[in-house]
Amino acid sequence: MYLTIPHNISKKYLYQDIFRKHMRRKIVGQGHNSKAVTLPISWIRENKLSAGDELEVESQGKSLILSAAKVTGPNKVVLDIKSKDMMFKRYLNSLYQFGYDEIEVRCEDELPLNLIESEAKEMIGCEIVSHTGKSCIIKSMATELSSEFDVMLKRMFLIIRMMFDEIVDEMQRKDCDKDKLQEIAGMEQINNRLVYFCQRVLNKKGYKEPSKTTFMAIILNELEQITDSLRDLSMLLSESRDMVSKDTVRACAKLSELFRDLYGQFYSFDTKRVGKMKRKRISLYSDCYKLLGKSKGNATDMLALHHILEGLGRIHHLNIGLVPMSLEGK
Structure with a gap:
């Protein structure tokens, strides 16, 4: 199974998300009983963090995972389709796998709602929450647990x-x-x-x-x-x-x-x-x-x-x- 990405998604964004960035950091002494490491400025900017913000810290064996605790809003994307292009079903499913929480589907002609509803049933935890003649919104209604x-x-x-x-x-x-x-x-x-x-x-x-x-x-x-x-x-x-x-x-x-x-x-x-x-x-x-x-x-x-x-x-x-x-x- 290969991930198909619509043309309207930036390749730069795609590569940044798919390929993990591996960096080395030295442990710095801070007082008698504390140690510290610096955080990459690119990660700080990407997550819109500043001094004083809290981070979630999770220990997994030899790995220490830092997560931005600040909520930056739902993960949304817009998918433009043509009703006769059956590839849109693959695009839709790929966006779901990619991790988007809200997908707005827009169609330049009549929206193939029946086909979209059928595809949405394959997306565990997602539902169509609204629709018009030319657009609909599919939203994640559940939180995925590791x-x-x-x-x-x-x-x-x-x-x-x-x-x-x-x-x-x-x-x-x-x-x-x-x-x-x-x-x-x-x-x-x-x-x-x-x-x-x-x-x-x-x-x-x-x-x-x-x-x-x-x-x-x-x-x-x-x-x-x-x-x-x-x-x-x-x-x-x-x-x-x-x-x-x-x-x-x-x-x-x-x-x-x-x-x-x-x-x-x-x-x-x-x-x-x-x-x-x-x-x-x-x-x-x-x-x-x-x-x-x-x-x-x-x-x-x-x-x-x-x-x-x-x-x-x-x-x-x-x-x-x-x-x-x-x-x-x-």
Whole structure:
């Protein structure tokens, strides 16, 4: 998932917000029992602070986080759209993930309110609070808590596990339940809402362990891509008249098992499991490519194997990243 930014947002502002500024400061002695550090003047000016203002100080292990306690007003943005430009839905969602608390949507012709309402439902905690014929305001009605991130992330893992289990069950049946497969595909939208919310939390507050914020953003992206592959596989099976081979069903079951291993690694990392997962991955890659050679006459089989290989690649990317994260601080 890539962040799409409308043309009317300054690139300078974007770069300042996305890329964290790392600076070094020396500790200065101040009396017998106190120490002090100076604050960057650019940060002081950006937050409109002056001598005597209070700061929030939060200790997180080896990190000390300073936040401006002064309220500078809601975070607002205006989005200009055209009703026939369907990309506005992506712009809107990106602004939500970016952390804006109030989004005013303006349309030069008739406002596509139904489409905007549909998109707003994907934005956890936000509602349309007012609208006219050519504009509307979407406002955040809730405060995002950093503590909610881990809960939402675990729900994503569990939803993907459920999707895997139910897809394999349907593939093993002689007659797939088309409605059930479409229901499984619909779980992707549930996961998307969780991904968007968690991206918003990271952009607004960062992760509870600041050094892992970037990695958590990568995890969200990879989990969303895995969900997309499972959605596409479900829709393929629901719309196709052809059955997939038993070998392809077994390949999907092995992929499901690998994802369960990944889930175990994320919440309880084990170096011994790394080698086992690597051997399983290499074996599954080999099996899938051999099956592709045998499935030239069955388009459904070939496409199903393509989605399985997509998911396998995403799981591999996540597994690689878990190693340095798990060893941090040891």
